[in-house]
Amino acid sequence: MTDLVARDAASVPVSTTQTGTPLVKRGLADMLKGGVIMDVVTAEQARIAEDAGAVAVMALERVPADIRAQGGVARMSDPDLISEIIDTVSIPVMAKARIGHFVEAQILQHLEVDYIDESEVLSPADYVNHIDKQGFTVPFVCGATNLGEALRRITEGAAMIRSKGEAGTGDVSEAAKHIRQILGEIRALQAKSDDELYVAAKELQAPYPLVVEIARTGKLPVVLFTAGGVATPADAAMMMQLGADGVFVGSGIFKSGDPAKRAAAIVKATAAYDDPAVITEASRGLGEAMVGINVADLAAPHRLAERGW
């Protein structure tokens, strides 16, 4: 055992440091890759999620399935709930602000959440403008249904994108549609000649330099998770095989019969997404899945993915 103070002679000054840069904002999302982020509404659920191997939790008052069932205006959660969850777990804690509600975002930054989700699951606060995310130190994740929407959010400062899917349904079809849409549009950009990228930027309603970057690299400059309807280990593995960097699971875990077991199974299937033997084992004996709603049965005004633009 050595006294650390005695070794302090080797201490060296650091030249420059800066918080809230794109590197550190996007960097946290990089550390979440290959993982599962779980919606939790109590500290006890947060503990179950952490024990199951979640890489982060999303603290909120109602899971999307209940927001959908109960209706009304859905807002940022009570700061007491968010603080209690931050104090309970050692993994990163995310929380949702309404689209465009920059004051809810200021509160969440003050509470020191690790990521803010500017989310269509809550009722939008501004039907024209999203939050100017560049000005915040805390990083943001935003939903997108297509590449243009993703690039507009990145331009506003989003450090992570999640394909929206249709939250609170347990129906994975919209999640599949949106991740395929975003990645398919990236592949289409890669096939374009340089002189076609000007019009591509116009059609995507996204900045030309960012469109050129995507065409060159073949990927978004930020991490891309998927969300909205994932309820089983197979759903999570399907999203990973389609090219997602990781998975958000909202109502699918704590609206099921055995949340702890299902949560661990989804973590396992996400990590071993290309191994059918592991996914099969993870799928055994999980009890009741969330009942769910077929997206096709939802009237258009009840589709959350259409919020945001």
Add this chain to the structure above:
Amino acid sequence: MTQRIGVLALQGGVAEHLALIESAGSQAIRVRRPADLDGLDGIVLPGGESSTIDRLLRMFDLAEPLRVAIADGLPTLGTCAGMIVLATEIVDPAPGQQTLGLLDITVQRNAFGAQVESEDATVETVDGPVRAAFIRAPVVTRIGDDVEVIARHRERIVGVRHGSITAIAFHPELAGDPLLHHHLIHARP
């Protein structure tokens, strides 16, 4: 002969390490099962969520073969969560969180605070300055007798070395700085 460098690829910032290793002219191998450890010249334990990586290591029966390989002298670079996985002791583990216990240090997770405290920085190390990101980074609060301190940040220990194992609390791979990867790649002649 081209060096084969593995990156533990269960969860976390894997792709950035693979890219740095390949740009240095070595072959990068994703390590997801025990057989992937065969014939490696070095391994990176990447950043990610340390409690998740710990659970996955045990879930996929990789913890013991990995521990044996590193204990047998496989040159190793652990970054952030990777440092935690290598340590003998964690101050504030998640419930049930275990480590490989290969490096005689005590680490404190998230020692600089929440994500708003995460920093972009140039870190002076014994190998030279390294551009890096600190992401909810751990620090070393105790070192064993033979453990060398290779880097400090804000007067706290953020880099250590013992034998063939180097562990750092920060992320040079996010900034694309290959200095410590070169050290790993050339650890075996």
